[in-house]
Amino acid sequence: MSQLSAFEYIRRGQLPFFRLATAEPDETCDAVIVGVPWDQSVTYRSGARFAPWELRRASALIQTHHPVHRLDVFERLRAVDGGNIAIPPFDARAARSVIQTEATRVLESGAALFAVGGDHSISLPLLRAVREVHGPIAVVHVDAHFDTSSGELWGEDFHHGTPFRHALLEGLIAQDGLHQIGIRATWGSADEASFAADRGSRIYPMSRIDDGGIAQIACEIRESLGNAPFYLSFDIDAVDPAFAPGTTIPVAGGLTSRDAIRLMRGLAGANLVGMDLVEVCPSLDHADITLHLGAQLLYEGLALLALAKRQS
Amino acid sequence: MSQLSAFEYIRRGQLPFFRLATAEPDETCDAVIVGVPWDQSVTYRSGARFAPWELRRASALIQTHHPVHRLDVFERLRAVDGGNIAIPPFDARAARSVIQTEATRVLESGAALFAVGGDHSISLPLLRAVREVHGPIAVVHVDAHFDTSSGELWGEDFHHGTPFRHALLEGLIAQDGLHQIGIRATWGSADEASFAADRGSRIYPMSRIDDGGIAQIACEIRESLGNAPFYLSFDIDAVDPAFAPGTTIPVAGGLTSRDAIRLMRGLAGANLVGMDLVEVCPSLDHADITLHLGAQLLYEGLALLALAKRQS
Amino acid sequence: MSQLSAFEYIRRGQLPFFRLATAEPDETCDAVIVGVPWDQSVTYRSGARFAPWELRRASALIQTHHPVHRLDVFERLRAVDGGNIAIPPFDARAARSVIQTEATRVLESGAALFAVGGDHSISLPLLRAVREVHGPIAVVHVDAHFDTSSGELWGEDFHHGTPFRHALLEGLIAQDGLHQIGIRATWGSADEASFAADRGSRIYPMSRIDDGGIAQIACEIRESLGNAPFYLSFDIDAVDPAFAPGTTIPVAGGLTSRDAIRLMRGLAGANLVGMDLVEVCPSLDHADITLHLGAQLLYEGLALLALAKRQS
Amino acid sequence: MSQLSAFEYIRRGQLPFFRLATAEPDETCDAVIVGVPWDQSVTYRSGARFAPWELRRASALIQTHHPVHRLDVFERLRAVDGGNIAIPPFDARAARSVIQTEATRVLESGAALFAVGGDHSISLPLLRAVREVHGPIAVVHVDAHFDTSSGELWGEDFHHGTPFRHALLEGLIAQDGLHQIGIRATWGSADEASFAADRGSRIYPMSRIDDGGIAQIACEIRESLGNAPFYLSFDIDAVDPAFAPGTTIPVAGGLTSRDAIRLMRGLAGANLVGMDLVEVCPSLDHADITLHLGAQLLYEGLALLALAKRQS
């Protein structure tokens, strides 16, 4: 289940993630990558519905050997492209339901799930599926925003600014298990910042990263995770718009691409069971720089899994 | 209620449509231009939610004197920018309801309504409002598509490909009063093309325009309209993507900008009571060419009203 | 072998041309569409190597029913996406050889070949394959350039400005069977224009189209083709840069998109056995307008085949 | 061996127009092409200062043989690139003076002048130079605007909307010698349209071109010009924004690229002594389509000169 060769890739004319095989997930898979083309829950610019398509293309430039962990990721892992989840395009409630069902199916097969959004509202059904299969586990949430809005402002309680409010309220996350990294956006209601803090979220705002560096923070989080399973939700807007212009709500002053990659690498040895990459908006990208970073981050997630597998 | 001077426009730093005053519509108005920033009902790329904002900017380049009708449009008309309709962003049904209510309010004041979308799904509540105030009237529908899909394909009966199916089924349009100009897209189900034809729509596909020219067709339609009130729904994708790249679903082989303008001018003397301009997607535009054409078409609509007022 | 439904298309996450099945060509196929990602023979800007990939994406918007011929193209035809030809990327001679071999294989299976370039140099091996299977046949060549350069200027006799010189010299085209439409570029050597004319090419420069209209010319060509098999080579730069900016060497003053489509439709009833679409350069396109036109032209070619099949 | 001074750098202008030699104009030249990088007199977006530079680049794709007039333009003509006029960048009055001086110098050498702007305000000093050397002569003015504003609006009488008001008032143009083609923009003051008409301008608005076609109009103008010397001022915004998006003030509904080229070709045999091409704004262009059209139009002007030389 390694990557296609370059010639085979040219032969196909179409592309699965990382030039892997496209297949229905089954019990032989270590990792299943699925697209989740839903972006109807954004409050500003949409376009993330096309990210799965474009990230497949960009991921074709990623080779198998990891330059730091020094392992052959796709030789170690049986990873497949599970296609896109077929989401009803106009019904948010039904969309959440389908996403949860499909995610549960993958996780129940024993594979780790890599979900490529889509906007951040998809993390709620994904976390529900994770809880269903693994129980409440720790979550590493990389983002410029808390995503704990109350939703009142927009007349709808389930949009891309609210998933972690619901996740906390529904008990989807282990006690004191939420880590929020990269937070920096201004907020509109006093409640937004205190909500997560009051519920035990460990918050690593940009100002802490400015002062202490990302490596130290990755180390802290790694220690906190121990060997328990955890989930990683990566909102690309955690990264500075210079490195990731292709996103819905850019916020100046974020992670560099090196910060983002080091954070992922700093979690080596931890037990990843699922990951999402959200809010990549290809039409706002330039020269595919957001896409190449996004593909690299997915690859870093797969490398974490490969590392864990080597250890076990 | 004429345009701001250039200096006043610079002074403001913000812009109403055509540099007009921003005001609540009242009985003194001849025309009210409102933005309808809804684009959640598209089946491919979204972005039309920002069109009212960007069209205000582009419309600032339009001056008051019409080069062909030879009249001072904004001296003749009391036209105002009525702001945007405040639409709940995640609830299509509620959105349709608000749009209908606001449109009805404007039309009941006696003014003509110019609605700037937004995707084409907004035409359904607009036509419902028109029927409420004026009864079923003739409709000139300029588009690359019939917009009479059944909606089955997408699991939702009210999206931007279905408004004219509903309008016909709900009896919003006068008997034999639908004129569809510019139709050329391929279709997926046999029913799509026959639905309108079977209900008396007068269809002017691009092949007829290729053969006979737009002037002749405008003339035919003008005659058919007589002095009765009519509504005009202009989907910018009727125009060829070379002239209007900034749209959701481009279809090669459309109207030129001159065709579009001539069509509007050819209706001189007819009795316009409302108009929408939809599917303008600014993020896909280049050098504002779609926006400048869109602003011109709105201006041509206002000029039709000014002409009618001069006659009366 | 009809198109995927919209949901299946979303499900896949990847796309064949026109949402058709991807398959090895066999004797049951009427039409095989293949990508030919070669652009190393250009004299100015490259990028056409990515056109097969991007045209697959754009072609997903084309539905099956033809608005003028009134037939269900993909129900009538058994058409498949044959993938891309696997071309050695740095060896032009080997590339031509592989292209010819693969094209011959498709044509020998009895299917019509639709080759999506790539630069115009690919037409030479394609025409060699056509001659191999069908003998020398008539060729409709739509282009801004004669493509009969001698190649001296660039120290290489086989580049994207020379295919029709070689095709004429090698006897690949039937006597008086070359029709060149849209020619308008300035030329650098006196020989370039006379070469084709001296060998019986029927030349329809833009000035003739300005004077007589494309419909009349299509009619003339249709008559000349009769029922004999013919090949169509469409260089997108025949179309004006306003309608097709995404091309290597744009030349002002070309066909409109409507001209291009009418030309194709005007050949209804003729016996198409192969077609190429070349010089589409996606990185220079804007808002996919060149891609949508290109996909439409391919569809028009398929529709010609479907029409011919209905007649037989 | 230090760097050029800023002025010398501006002076050079570089990659010569049409790959011609760069040379000081002398009495052996038939045509001198100069850049006029001034755009400080625009009322909306600037950027035309870079047009001479970018048009040199685009003009490198134009070869010497004319596809319709059938002559070898650069063999027939002794044409040189005279570099850019070194304009003081912040002083409009001084700029006008330098432009006039340099233009006069070229014209006095006996060569025809091809001036590549820059914004339309440069036509005033150019016309003053023409009058100085040739007396008041006929002028063919291709534009979307009359360019006869009074200037009051902007507190300055000499900007890119006023050159033809001044030219008429200063008697720079022969009696009844002004031909204005392509006019279509709305105007803000009643006087703007009547000013030129009242002074004998022959106005060919877009509506006349819609009705009668450009070929007929070119014929009329050609006849009116006779054998007397004339000047041609081509504002690229005469062309529709689809064909020429790279311009300062786009106006929907203009000439096609084929109209523009046909107009130029329709003047074959007339006695061109100077031409300017203005308002090309490269930063707003896409895929160089405006630049390639602009280069073609300059080439058509040079071809007119070559034709006239052949006749004499």
Place this chain on the structure above:
Amino acid sequence: MSQLSAFEYIRRGQLPFFRLATAEPDETCDAVIVGVPWDQSVTYRSGARFAPWELRRASALIQTHHPVHRLDVFERLRAVDGGNIAIPPFDARAARSVIQTEATRVLESGAALFAVGGDHSISLPLLRAVREVHGPIAVVHVDAHFDTSSGELWGEDFHHGTPFRHALLEGLIAQDGLHQIGIRATWGSADEASFAADRGSRIYPMSRIDDGGIAQIACEIRESLGNAPFYLSFDIDAVDPAFAPGTTIPVAGGLTSRDAIRLMRGLAGANLVGMDLVEVCPSLDHADITLHLGAQLLYEGLALLALAKRQS
């Protein structure tokens, strides 16, 4: 005087800075934000005239609560959008005069002035106004360039490369009160670098920031400022082009967005009386990243004011 709610913002269809009220400045205001759309004094690319318009749009994404200072900025401050200064577009001297007059009017009302350019030449009249009202005070000048050119090169002494030469010569700045941060551009005349240094400017070139970090430098400057009033002039080109591509004269190797924000935050407690943000050129931006950074920097300036007000 807090921000509009999201719904009210949608309702309006037009936008003041930060969704504040648009109002004439009076004595109740703490802060007045004005646009200064002047860019006629640039030596390379223009376009900053549109920055006030576009920054208003981008600033709508900024909420009121500050993530580090932990205060509700717009609840603390009475801030209004004062509109744009109405500048005569073709007369640099008159423009400077109007800018000074308007700025003085705001400052005399007791409010702090936030001026959104425009090119850097506007800082001269702004500093003149500041001196008029507050006397010569300290100035924090963030820039890639010294902006102390002599002007000889361009034949004009007042352009966007000279404002700080004039400010120093005219005594607008307190003794040893000029702090220049981010300086890194090459220079053409030996005098340029020594001019400011010889007059007591404290220069923090990029090489010092590379070595010591921005936090330390902010600290030094903060200490030097004490409680005396100071002015802040932020040229966006101080920031690296990766973070701020939308500028006139980009210079590689600048501040990161985090450096820029930390610098601003490091001045907490100092007594800001005015600020300008200049050289933002929206047409060169990508995905609004420069605009979002610019809006953030303005917000940081407002937050400084809010902090100072809390203290007092």
Place this chain on the structure above:
Amino acid sequence: MSQLSAFEYIRRGQLPFFRLATAEPDETCDAVIVGVPWDQSVTYRSGARFAPWELRRASALIQTHHPVHRLDVFERLRAVDGGNIAIPPFDARAARSVIQTEATRVLESGAALFAVGGDHSISLPLLRAVREVHGPIAVVHVDAHFDTSSGELWGEDFHHGTPFRHALLEGLIAQDGLHQIGIRATWGSADEASFAADRGSRIYPMSRIDDGGIAQIACEIRESLGNAPFYLSFDIDAVDPAFAPGTTIPVAGGLTSRDAIRLMRGLAGANLVGMDLVEVCPSLDHADITLHLGAQLLYEGLALLALAKRQS
């Protein structure tokens, strides 16, 4: 006075680098900058053929005084623009031969060579020329990739991923003289990473730069170089795509622009005899940010030469 031939046009290259004189290199020159417009050896996107042209344009913004080394670079050095090397566009073997010959000619004149690519395959003939004149010397290679692929994958042993494999195998580099900085890309075959390491390359991957900082690494390399002549090969993809989007194969997580500049400056005093800058792809750039960085890096190379000359 006809047009330049295509070869002569390519030869000229135009607007000289850094506004220097264009001249044939002779023994009076300290530095010769040449363009090497070859990009036919890339494995993904091409376009670097236009980099010499566009970098000349961007380099015009660089002035002569260095802000850190504090010297007048172009007064110190006799530097000229040697034009572009006239490369046969379709023959890679002949291209390598011409590049080697021309590079040898410059180096033999005693000047340092600054070669502006083009893709990285040009470094092989350049290094061959360097060895011919200077013998095997140390090489500083800045890149995201090892560029030591075996070439098997693509059926061709000489492409832009292989130059350093050949250079090592051919003995072009001094024993233990290869320094590779910035390496971070994933690789496809286990051999790729070990090949250089096994042959004594000193590898500074991004992870070392993350940990120790670029200044320390520059210091180490400087020490290792001593006074012996060395060559510098700078692949712009060493820099993060945020700072250098205009490149063929972007890899997330690279050098910042400040890292790149500091690295160059850290080599002050070392004995540079040649430098190349490769893989700049202007069509993928945004707002010229890659170009301005590239021009700065070339200038830093020239400054190293000027420093060395001052010392000697």
